[in-house]
Amino acid sequence: MIDPNASVLLEVRGLTATVAGVEILKGIDLTVRAGEVHAIMGPNGSGKSTFARILAGHPAYEVKSGTVRFEDRDLFELAPEERARRGLFLGFQYPVEIPGVSNSAFLRLAYNTVLGARGRDELDPLEFDDLVREKMKLLDIDTSFLDRSVNDGFSGGEKKRNEILQMALLEPRVAILDETDSGLDIDALRVVANGVNHLLTPENACVLVTHYQRLLNYIVPDYVHVMEGGRIIMTGDKALALELEARGYDWVVEAHKGRDKAAA
Amino acid sequence: MSTVLEHLVNQPYKHGFVTEIEAETAPKGLSEDTIRLISAKKNEPEWLLEFRLKAYRHWLTMAEPAWPNVKYPKIDFQDIIYYSAPKPKKLNSMDEVDPELLRTFEKLGVPMNERAALAGVAVDVIFDSVSVATTYKQKLADVGIIFCSISEAVREHPELVRRYLGTVVPSGDNYYAALNSAVFTDGSFCFIPRGVKCPMELSTYFRINTQESGQFERTLIVAEEGASVSYLEGCTAPKFDTNQLHAAVVELVALDNARIKYSTVQNWYAGDERGKGGIYNFVTKRGLCKGVNSHISWTQVETGSAITWKYPSCVLLGENSVGEFYSVALTNHHQQADTGTKMVHIGRDTRSTIVSKGISAGSSNNSYRGLVKIGPKADRARNYSQCDSMLIGARCGANTFPYIQVQNATARVEHEATTSKIGEDQLFYFQSRGVSPEEAVSMIINGFCKDVFQQLPMEFAVEATKLLGLKLEGSVG
Numbered sequence: 110m111i112d113p114n115a116s117v118l119l120e121v122r123g124l125t126a127t128v129a130g131v132e133i134l135k136g137i138d139l140t141v142r143a144g145e146v147h148a149i150m151g152p153n154g155s156g157k158s159t160f161a162r163i164l165a166g167h168p169a170y171e172v173k174s175g176t177v178r179f180e181d182r183d184l185f186e187l188a189p190e191e192r193a194r195r196g197l198f199l200g201f202q203y204p205v206e207i208p209g210v211s212n213s214a215f216l217r218l219a220y221n222t223v224l225g226a227r228g229r230d231e232l233d234p235l236e237f238d239d240l241v242r243e244k245m246k247l248l249d250i251d252t253s254f255l256d257r258s259v260n261d262g263f264s265g266g267e268k269k270r271n272e273i274l275q276m277a278l279l280e281p282r283v284a285i286l287d288e289t290d291s292g293l294d295i296d297a298l299r300v301v302a303n304g305v306n307h308l309l310t311p312e313n314a315c316v317l318v319t320h321y322q323r324l325l326n327y328i329v330p331d332y333v334h335v336m337e338g339g340r341i342i343m344t345g346d347k348a349l350a351l352e353l354e355a356r357g358y359d360w361v362v363e364a365h366k367g368r369d370k371a372a373a
Numbered sequence: 374m375s376t377v378l379e380h381l382v383n384q385p386y387k388h389g390f391v392t393e394i395e396a397e398t399a400p401k402g403l404s405e406d407t408i409r410l411i412s413a414k415k416n417e418p419e420w421l422l423e424f425r426l427k428a429y430r431h432w433l434t435m436a437e438p439a440w441p442n443v444k445y446p447k448i449d450f451q452d453i454i455y456y457s458a459p460k461p462k463k464l465n466s467m468d469e470v471d472p473e474l475l476r477t478f479e480k481l482g483v484p485m486n487e488r489a490a491l492a493g494v495a496v497d498v499i500f501d502s503v504s505v506a507t508t509y510k511q512k513l514a515d516v517g518i519i520f521c522s523i524s525e526a527v528r529e530h531p532e533l534v535r536r537y538l539g540t541v542v543p544s545g546d547n548y549y550a551a552l553n554s555a556v557f558t559d560g561s562f563c564f565i566p567r568g569v570k571c572p573m574e575l576s577t578y579f580r581i582n583t584q585e586s587g588q589f590e591r592t593l594i595v596a597e598e599g600a601s602v603s604y605l606e607g608c609t610a611p612k613f614d615t616n617q618l619h620a621a622v623v624e625l626v627a628l629d630n631a632r633i634k635y636s637t638v639q640n641w642y643a644g645d646e647r648g649k650g651g652i653y654n655f656v657t658k659r660g661l662c663k664g665v666n667s668h669i670s671w672t673q674v675e676t677g678s679a680i681t682w683k684y685p686s687c688v689l690l691g692e693n694s695v696g697e698f699y700s701v702a703l704t705n706h707h708q709q710a711d712t713g714t715k716m717v718h719i720g721r722d723t724r725s726t727i728v729s730k731g732i733s734a735g736s737s738n739n740s741y742r743g744l745v746k747i748g749p750k751a752d753r754a755r756n757y758s759q760c761d762s763m764l765i766g767a768r769c770g771a772n773t774f775p776y777i778q779v780q781n782a783t784a785r786v787e788h789e790a791t792t793s794k795i796g797e798d799q800l801f802y803f804q805s806r807g808v809s810p811e812e813a814v815s816m817i818i819n820g821f822c823k824d825v826f827q828q829l830p831m832e833f834a835v836e837a838t839k840l841l842g843l844k845l846e847g848s849v850g
Contacts, residue, residue, distance in 0.1 A: 166804065190809050193804065193807040208820070209817065210816055
């Protein structure tokens with residue numbers, strides 16, 4: 110839902126970044142307003158996941174230049190946990206396994222920390238259990254998740270469902286989902302889409318990083334951006350996603366090169 | 374904390390410094406004369422002097438063990454004072470205490486009135502008839518339990534001490550045990566008579582003179598037929614000591630159907646961040662399941678000392694007896710730990726369980742060394758061992774040295790081992806859910822140690838959890 114007067118949640122300007130000395134992002138601009146759904150698409154290695162992880166504060170990347178404002182704050186002045194408490198959420202492409210830590214204890218700690226920072230009352234284990242079961246029912250997630258260790262021995266689909274559950278619990282302002290749809294069967298894909306659609310309100314926003322158009326059958330994006338070589342080289346709407354699906358990425362890349370030449 | 378314990382702990386500190394020994398210090402060095410002096414000072418009977426001398430003569434023929442996976446400069450045994458009277462007041466007020474130590478107390482929640490005593494500040498003590506220790510002792514005496522210092526036991530119950538001392542750890546057992554047998558100055562004695570279930574957790578915390586047991590501590594615990602006891606050693610508050618070498622011996626004896634549970638939280642001075650100073654802790658702990666159906670369980674949380682060399686063991690002699698070992702050993706900075714257990718199955722249908730969790734951080738080195746031995750007569754003996762290591766950072770090391778010797782075809786021995794690492798990605802995952810790296814490490818570590826913490830008495834488990842978090846402070850992120 111596009112409302113040009115809606116408040117800006119995330120504003121990225123001229124972002125460049127390196128990992129181990131190699132430049133991965135070469136100047137990204139992106140404005141995300143409340144109520145919007147953005148899809149970032151692009152071939153493998155175009156920098157989509159790097160972009161998502163930099164926003165969440167992954168320590169492996171070094172930001173070289175550019176600015177990112179998250180609501181009224183300079184994002185890079187905030188520690189990763191501080192970003193999360195202020196409502197930035199990253200759904201991981203490959204969620205890590207944490208053996209020995211019970212998923213329910215982990216979810217409760219995350220919930221109490223993030224929502225506690227926004228003034229919500231801390232929930233004891235019993236109160237939290239009620240809440241989490243309600244969310245799981247809504248999202249059609251099996252409650253046996255709670256008794257297992259965090260992502261430990263989970264199948265790929267189960268890990269992604271667990272990410273969606275976390276997103277639903279933490280009520281983010283901006284949710285960034287990094288290829289959450291990849292490797293999912295149709296049921297799991299529906300769970301993910303269902304989670305995102307439940308989350309969306311006029312007050313928050315969602316950025317979907319995805320390789321395929323498939324997820325966009327369930328979640329309708331307001332903007333579709335094509336990323337290539339560390340830049341966003343084209344922006345359109347859902348129609349662009351369908352065209353990409355039909356024609357691949359090459360033509361966009363060619364068109365962009367042509368434009369670059371013309372500009373030079 | 375249980376209310377009983379809380380009550381006891383929060384009492385004003387009334388433990389007196391019992392001065393059964395005149396303030397004196399023997400000259401440095403070890404000889405038969407030193408041993409005779411110690412024995413004379415303590416008015417010991419002739420048999421005990423003989424026990425010491427025999428141990429000393431044996432020790433002279435032994436060599437310091439070189440097999441542990443630890444490195445330290447050669448110890449000069451002639452440069453140690455083997456007998457010293459309880460230390461007098463060291464500091465006059467809390468203002469003189471190292472602020473770092475006070476902050477540690479604060480974080481651990483050590484009660485105010487305990488802090489002074491632990492920091493070595495002289496406290497005004499009135500030894501009266503209602504002191505904690507006395508009340509405690511009376512309650513135990515009512516059911517026939519003897520719990521006192523080993524010196525007192527030698528005086529008051531010589532026949533009991535003589536019957537059991539050295540029966541589990543013989544005086545010539547190993548280099549450090551022999552040294553301890555020759556020169557031990559004090560320690561604890563605990564006797565639970567037939568059929569008695571000890572009504573409370575016994576803790577050295579409440580025994581007078583605990584702080585003065587010195588570097589060669591000797592502990593003997595005997596549970597007669599059908600008796601049971603849970604014994605807590607040490608305390609989570611850091612123990613500072615000017616003695617660098619500590620060589621203790623602990624012996625446990627369980628007769629038919631008896632049960633002994635021995636829990637330790639060890640947090641001795643580990644040296645500074647660069648590895649200077651710190652205590653060498655070379656301990657021999659062994660339990661003898663002498664009777665049928667007897668049960669001995671060791672639980673340890675080792676976080677201190679510069680070097681730890683320690684293998685709490687069980688000799689399963691009685692048929693159907695059970696030995697258990699649950700351990701968390703954490704090393705940080707330049708600490709070295711070579712620790713584990715020995716389960717020696719002699720009787721039929723004996724069972725043992727080993728759960729060891731090693732955590733290494735900084736530049737430390739953490740080794741598990743364990744022996745499971747099944748003798749020819751130990752039909753249907755069973756052992757299950759699980760040894761897990763966790764690494765924090767890239768400079769530390771973890772090793773596992775399992776020794777398995779089976780001489781009986783009906784035995785069943787299982788060994789599992791894992792190594793894991795707290796990596797940047799795990800911490801980032803927590804952070805991206807709002808959780809700070811410190812909390813994340815503490816949650817991962819507690820998950821890792823769960824199987825061991827469950828074995829600790831409640832109040833210890835809570836403190837152990839906090840302690841691990843504290844010891845790892847600043848090691849990640």
